[in-house]
Amino acid sequence: MKIHIIAIGGAVMHQLAIALQQAGHIVSGSDDEIFNPAKENLEKYNLLPCEIGFFADRITPDIDLIISGMHAKANNPELTEAKKLNLDVLSMPEFIYQHSKNKHRIVIGGSHGKTTVTGMIMHVLRLLNKQFDYLVGSKVVGFDFNIKLSNEAPIMIIEGDEYLASTELPIPKFIIYKPDVGLINGIDWDHANVFPSFENYLEQFKKFAEMVPSDGALFAVDEPIVRKILDEAQLKLTPIFYKTFPYFVENGHFFLKYQEKSYPLQIFGKHNMQNISAAHKICEYLDIDTKDFCEAMMSFRSANKRLEKLYENKNLVVFRDFAHAPSKVRATIDAVREHYPDRQLISVFELHTYSSLNQNFLPQYSKTMQNSDISIVFYSKHALEIKQLPDLNTIDIIKAFDQQNLFVTTIVNDIQNIIEQYIKLPAAIVLMSSGNFDNWELNINTIKEIVN
Structure with missing residues (x-):
């Protein structure tokens, strides 16, 4: 396929461009600003636009698919031209859903910790030689890319951002992913430009929880505001709540505790112990033994720009x-x-x-x-x-x-x-x-x- 990506400079969008090129597609893209590491990565794979900006003449009838990022505004000249030519246009989340609709989609939501929790799950699955696709917002140690798309993997681990998919589709990304398994790792008001009140922001998580099917699973951190919205939601299943994973601190170093054994960690902070508990719930759902999980967490290091x-x-x-x-x-x-x-x-x-x-x-x-x-x-x-x-x-x-x-x-x-x-x-x-x-x-x- 010939694919053009509008707003190719994003943290995930540029990685998607590379993944699609690696899969054999002809990929081009555009953006009005591209910074490192996206700039260097795109240059490495000969995907860096020759000129910065959005230009209608880049959109031609032979393009099979346009993938548009949230950074592309409604009056974007390339989007306008694509509509004139009646080309297929998908937001990034729509494309990810289309790829994974026959897989078991595990979507990690919450106002904070999404990247770290997703990275922890990826780390454990990789060490245990499990097959999986993934989408994560930042580079995770041990993985070359932020995204993996395959035909073989039965599951996909998705970092589920609550921000809007695109100007053409102004609904949260995590709703478009249609989770089979959902997780909410805390809620604190964010993205005030699109969710002008805390109540409006909470509503998005309620919709997310309501999408999880009766034969799936919904995990949530045990906090009052999370319990409140889930009590109010029309859920198809009973949520499973989790607290911080048992741990202790010795000389500034953090250790997990499980069955009277301690597991030294390379990460620190109480918030990361909550993240570990979230990742554990998903891994437990995937039939991974807790001892194996704790041993894997000993070698986990923070994702890029996460402490x-x-x-x-x-x-x-x-x-x-x-x-x-x-x-x-x-x-x-x-x-x-x-x-x-x-x-x-x-x-x-x-x-x-x-x-x-x-x-x-x-x-x-x-x-x-x-x-x-x-x-x-x-x-x-x-x-x-x-x-x-x-x-x-x-x-x-x-x-x-x-x-x-x-x-x-x-x-x-x-x-x-x-x-x-x-x-x-x-x-x-x-x-x-x-x-x-x-x-x-x-x-x-x-x-x-x-x-x-």
Whole structure:
């Protein structure tokens, strides 16, 4: 097939392009912005568009299928041309469903932990030599790609994002996947640009739960808000609730506990123990023994940008994390604080999503960074322009976060300057963003020179 992907630069979309090319299809694509690692990956496979932007003349009658990402707006010239030519157009979730409709679809939902839980399940299945397809939002250690599409695998593990599928199909992705097995790993308001109230956001998870068939399975974290929406939903089956997997911490290291045996982990944080419990429920459903599960978890390492360790020596450790919603920011900071209780903690957070750049949503971040010794919030004027959002006032951001030792800047190089001015070793630095800090990178060598 000849396939053209609109918004090919996305984290998943560019991986889908590579997977389709590897499967023998002729693939092209377009986007108005493409950053690394997508840019390098597309270039490696000769899929990087020769010119950045969307152009109607790229859409020709011989294209068999258009796959459109959420980044493609309704007035996108390529979408308009595709409609004129009456070409088949699918959103990414629709395409994934079409591929997997004869497989057993296990969809991992929730406001946080989706990528990590999906990655944990993938890790266990791979170690136990199980056949499966998958779709995950970030690179998982041990896997070359974010997506695998095959004819042979009987199941597909899907990270189920609640965000909208596309401008043409404005419903949550996880509903389009039509789960045979669903999981909800916590709910905290997010994506305020498309779900303007918490009640509206909750409704999406209720619809997701209601889609799970009577011969399937529905797992959910045992939290009051999750129980409330499931009590109100018209479910076809009884949900199975889970709590945090038994664990203990010794000298800052986390261990799972099962049948009087301990299993040392490479990951840390209470939120990750909840993620492990979610992954365990799915693996248990797939007839995987708990002992085998715990042994597999000993070698699991964080997915890309999920408390990913960038640097470490005896006095300094630097992490990168995808945290962007309020609950995710708090959980990430609390995890690092718990792991390094005696170190100075410097937390850096980029406002990058539509929600975080929405002045009305900002108060949701109140005191989310207060467990840090130094907190830095950065936002890009360019990001506001791209998202066509009104400017933000620094004073309003400071009021919204409502805490001490908070710095707010729109100049990305200020981050380095503030860190260099206030750092005291031993220290832990955590960089949190769903974007890329305008391509800025922390200069660790400069920090080492200053403190020495």
